[in-house]
Amino acid sequence: MQLKRVVVTGLGALTPIGNNIEEYWEGLKSGKSGSAPVTYYDTEKFKVKFACELKGYNSEDYFDRKEGRKLDRFAQYALIASDEAIKDSGLDLDKIDKFRTGVIWGAGIGGLETFQNEVLNFAAGDGTPRFNPFFIPKMIADIAPGNISIKYGFMGPNYTTVSACASAANAIIDALNTIRLGYCDVVVTGGSEAAVTIAGMGGFGAMHALSTRNDEPETASRPFDATRDGFVLGEGAGALILEEYEHAKARGAKIYAEVAGGGLSSDAYHMTAPHPEGTGVVRVMENCLKDAGMKPEDVDAINTHGTSTPLGDVAELKAISKVFGKHAPNININSTKSMTGHLLGAAGAVEAIASILAMEHSLVPPTINHTTVDENIDPTLNLTLNKAQKREVNVALSNTFGFGGHNACIIFKKIS
Incomplete structure (x- = not known):
């Protein structure tokens, strides 16, 4: 069987050093650090007090209040990055075969903040299980690609890969093979995470996995340096549009690169x-x-x-x-x-x-x-x-x- 060629035709990003592709690239090439003191919660009693949070992020800039309340931050990030990638790809959503358009997404944890908050609220109450009806739909890791497919009507393969920090790379490889084998023409793929939370920072801190350089957070992430002492937790999303080469060429798409293998x-x-x-x-x-x-x-x-x-x-x-x-x-x-x-x-x-x-x-x-x-x-x-x-x-x-x-x-x- 002759495998089909697969190319990248759209990109989207929401990162600690830039809230879109253009800003992300500017941050990368200039060597910008995204690490800073945590602003999401009071870190007084935490050993690690910094992380790579998104800068200037407000969900109401992207979602109305009612919609935003139904989405954990990791799912919000997925929708924002995928929307940028789809627009960047120039896909005509009225012309593509939506049964041959899939969403394969990665998330190592999923809705951690939602889970944390619901459990804390229950523990603070009188023992009556008054849980938010959106608790489970907001928390589950597969809800991110589910929401993407619902928004755009994509009816091809739709699922989440969960392999800890390899999750998004696994998703991209699955997307590559799905198109290679002829099951789809287009796949929205990538990954999102929003673990800068009390539970996330507390859990990784208890493992001694995080850097503890509270006095110099901007330089705490120092790969390959002799004085490195752990990673700095970050959050955000990256999205790629993978497309069968002939399909992309036929519509005159900009092609960033070919996905040669995984x-x-x-x-x-x-x-x-x-x-x-x-x-x-x-x-x-x-x-x-x-x-x-x-x-x-x-x-x-x-x-x-x-x-x-x-x-x-x-x-x-x-x-x-x-x-x-x-x-x-x-x-x-x-x-x-x-x-x-x-x-x-x-x-x-x-x-x-x-x-x-x-x-x-x-x-x-x-x-x-x-x-x-x-x-x-x-x-x-x-x-x-x-x-x-x-x-x-x-x-x-x-x-x-x-x-x-x-x-x-x-x-x-x-x-x-």
Whole structure:
């Protein structure tokens, strides 16, 4: 069976460094930090008091009050980013086959704030179960693509992938294969998360997963730096319109990139820690290259998972050195989480978009906040430190990994 080619024709983003694609790219190329003191709740008794929140976000700018009350923030973010991507794609919604248009979305947690607030309200009451009738529909992770499909009438495959921080990358790979195999012409895909909440920050803080640099939040996310001490929690959404190549060409669509391939693997090692030698990461990149029919020397740039954790960063870079060998020093390696923080289930989409924009603009965004060399990291690797670097990017790879050992890798290439 001849697999169909799949391309990206629309992008949308809502991030801690920009509330649309244009603002997001400006933040990326300038090395903007999205980390700042938390404003959503009182952090007095919390060990970690900062995160990468959205800036200037007000749901009433996008939804009327009645509609907004029915949507958890993670679903609001999904609708906003997907709307931007659909408009960017130029799709004529009256002409496309909506039975062949799907929505495959990623969310690692879903409506955490909704769940938290309902339980807190119940605990503060007299024991009578007075729950909001929208509690369950607002909370469940699959409600984001459900709302997108309802808004636009898309009647193709519709579901959510849940694989912790790899969720959005898994969604994109599923969307790729759905179109490749001929089941859809168009898929709205990506991911969203809104875990900067009492429960989210408290839970990750209890795991000692978060940076505790309350005195310098702007520089707390510092992937590959010897002084890194954990990730900075972020929130937001990224959306991509994936489309069958001939379908896109026939309507004269702008094509950002081709989705050349995707790879999956499992660490099968530990609930939260990576294998120290990056065994699963090696395999996922090898799987991705094989799926794309590419060789290691074809890759120009890698946006790493790069969360700024002591173990994870080293393991990933060891894996890159092993897979790419002598070519590894020629690759621009970066971590955009240094700017956006870790968007959990949305990370794979937001970072895939960064890779696509790097290709479009021939500019690799920096890994910011690096001051101290880590002796455990290969010094020959180009980690794109502190300043964006100009270069032609014809092939870009994006890595995303999740608790539970979930690994996902996507390769994009310039259309030819």
